[in-house]
Amino acid sequence: MPPTPSLQRDDIVEAAIRILERDGVDGLSMRRLAVELGSKPMTLYHYVPNKSVLLSLALSEIAAAIPWQAPTGSPRQRMITIAMDMYDKLGDIPWVVAILQLGTNVGTPALALAEQFFSAAIELGLNDQSMLDLWRSVWYLVVSELHWRDVMARRSADDRSWYETMDPAEVADLPRVAAILPRWGELSREFDLRQAVEAQIDGVVARVGRPIT
Known part of the structure; x- marks a missing residue:
């Protein structure tokens, strides 16, 4: 050619x-x-x-085209909306999880989400350190859950998780682990990302002594 x-x-x-x-x-x-x-x-x-820059450019291009939801309501509600919208919209892009795990820069369009999140955090009385810490922890929750969803989607019918193959005798001296082991999969499936994000936000805001709104 x-x-x-x-x-x-x-x-x-x-x-x-x-x-x-x-x-x-x-x-x-x-x-x-x-x-x-x-x-x-x-x-x-x-x-x-290099490839890293190429991935960053590709992800930035996609992020710029995503119709992100405009967050409304209280500062707390806006932060939750931003987090869940990231999860929903990024989860629609099959290849995005691998790039996010590489830590590739997502570019200015995605940083607009951080700007909205920061603005809400400041309204709740967070300083720069607490604001960035909260954004990072919420971001990691979203990315890890996207990764988990991707892993589960790729599993074959014959694949078994570690807790399904572990001999209970191996954790006999860990009574709380042993008690929960038979229900580990069931309880894992009940994980609610929204509740986890809410708990993360509420915990940080409570620490600075502001009312949670």
Whole structure:
């Protein structure tokens, strides 16, 4: 295939997104991207220095196109809405979990969510440290739950979790663990992300002595 005479960064990002949607994060490489564009890997490096930057650009492009929900209500309610909207919208993108786990920069569009979250946190009396700590903890809750959902979706019918294969004798000297082990899966399925986010927010706000609204 003859090389493309000229490229734009937008063309490269769009091609990367096509590969991500088709083959996932592991399927994206500069070599495969070059083939997709009819170019050469070294040519692409003039526009994008490495795969990490490429993933950041792809995720930023997608984030900019997502119709994020406009949070309304009390500061607490707005923070909860932002967290749950991130979970719902990012969960609709099959390849996004792998990128989030890499810690890739999500770009300015997604940081607009952080801006809204910070504004609500300030209204509740949080200082910069508490505000950022809360954002990070809520973000990690969302990402870890997205990862868990992705893992469960990929499981085959024959796959068994660790608690299903563990011999109860191995935890006989751990009475609370032993008691809950038979129900570990059932209780795990009852995990409620919204409740976890609410508890995280309420705990931080209570620590600064402000009423929870």
